[in-house]
Amino acid sequence: MRISQADTDDIGGLAGLLWRDTLNEEPSRQCVDAFAVDLAQWWAAHQHSHAAFVARLLGAEIVGMAWVALLSRVPRPGATSRLSADIQSVFVMPEHRGQGIGSALVEAASEHARRLGSLRVTVHSGRRAVPVYERLGFESSRQLLHRPGR
Template sequence: MRISEATTNDVPELARLQWLDTRHEEPSQSSLDAFASELAQWWADREDAHFAFVARLAGPEIVAMAWVALVPRVPRPGAANRLSADIQSVFVLPEHRGRGIGSAVVDAAAQHATQLGAVRVTVHSGRRAVPVYERLGFASTRQLLQRPLD
């Protein structure tokens, strides 16, 4: 397995994985190719704040992805460039799950964020994935709260 930071050349595969991950959530009026174009433009507009990490097995096909979004924080005296990070859009092709591939891309994304100076890395997880994140060192805290939408 090879874990690497994705490049713009990977956008069609990233779009395909995102498409597969969300195909049951919302009906889409556009094609996969149209979505890939939208994703390419979205990422180009946010390339300094959003990074994707991917896993490949033997060939060029991407079998898993994890994105990390960097969020600038309000400066404090002596700390003008503060960052937080959020892990997003983690997906592993179903036939490759349960082999540590998702953990590897999440770990790479989280490490990248901390290397760039993030003081906190968060993730909003589905229930089934909570144990995976806990094994990677994520923990629930009483201080991190979420306000539900009405």
């Protein structure tokens, strides 16, 4: 398995994984190729704040991904460059799960955020994945709250 930071050549593979990840959640009104065009445009506009990491096995096919969103925080005296990071859209093809691919992707995305100076890395996880994130050192926090949309 090889983990690497994604680039624009990976848009088609990333779009395919994102498209497949949402098949059970909501009906797709868009084919994967049309979504790839939209994703490319979105990423071009957000490349300064979002990075994607991909997993490949022996060939070039992408079998997993993890995104990290970086957010500049309000400066404080003596700390004018503050960053937070959020792990997003982690997905591994079902036939490749249970092999540590998702964990390796999350570690790569987290390390990227740390290298850039992120003070913390968060993740909003589904219940089934919570033990995986805990094994990777993520902890629940009473101070990190969210306000659900209506």
